[in-house]
Amino acid sequence: MTEAELRRFLCEQGLAGNRTGFRKLKGGYLNTVWRVDAPGVRLVAKEFAEPMTGTLFPNLPDDEAEALRRLAGLDVAPDLVGYWPEAALLVYEFVEGDMWDGDMPSVAELLLRKEAADPSGFRKVPLTSPNIIAEGAAFFARCQHMPASAPLPAPGVPALEKLSLVHTDIGVNLVGSKTALRLIDWQCPAAGDICEDIYSFLSPAFQILAEREALTSIEVDAFWQALARPDLAERYALLRPAYAWRFAGYCAWRAEVLTDAEICARYRRALGVELDYMRQPA
Structure with a gap:
């Protein structure tokens, strides 16, 4: 219009x-x-x-x-x-306030509030490492150039006890602060694992695509301390390499099919940091 x-x-x-x-x-x-x-x-x-x-x-x-x-x-x-x-x-x-700028506890608290939402009826996203890795492989298969890296072995992950309404693309789609922090742009929600939302916030590639620097280890530690869910931290450590491989495949594909040189360069940088994130020790 x-x-x-x-x-x-x-x-x-x-x-x-x-x-x-x-x-x-x-x-x-x-x-x-x-x-x-x-x-x-x-x-x-x-x-x-x-x-x-x-x-x-x-x-x-x-x-x-x-x-x-x-x-x-x-x-x-x-x-x-x-x-x-x-x-x-x-x-x-309209959500009043500035774009989110580093308040890690507020994001953790928002994700916990979100757990009260009913995820039934939304599209399903993969929950296991092999299926997540397979999605990444499908993106890489569309590309003319494959990276030298390969996906890490897929560990067993305990069955998910509760589906969550997941945003899938948190990045910096956050406005406001403290209890007034809000998550915007819900055009691709799903019924899935809360760890997928944690990943789309902590992932260095998501931050880079939003034209920010990757989160520091101090910021990541502050997030986990505020979340206070060691069960999710353990689950995330198991799933993170698969999520990173999948998103690396997505970035590789986007870098080849888009025409804007600046955005393609951003996706190529995101690809590199995400492959490093995949190999990062738990």
């Missing part, structure tokens, strides 16, 4: 008027996102691009709307205002 079309649509829904301001937000790789400022209220309007297949991060507007409904009242995500599938448009309340 153009700005005029979006204004007209939101006016018809009673969400905008003549005094409403519109500003396109930066940072998204795919969807078009607007900040909508009306007297007394600030909103975000997200117009979805076509759904994607063959990627780790499908673009699923119906699922984002449902995830925001499930997370209502948990102090985890923005509050849903409305969703119009026919227009591929989602509107939620």
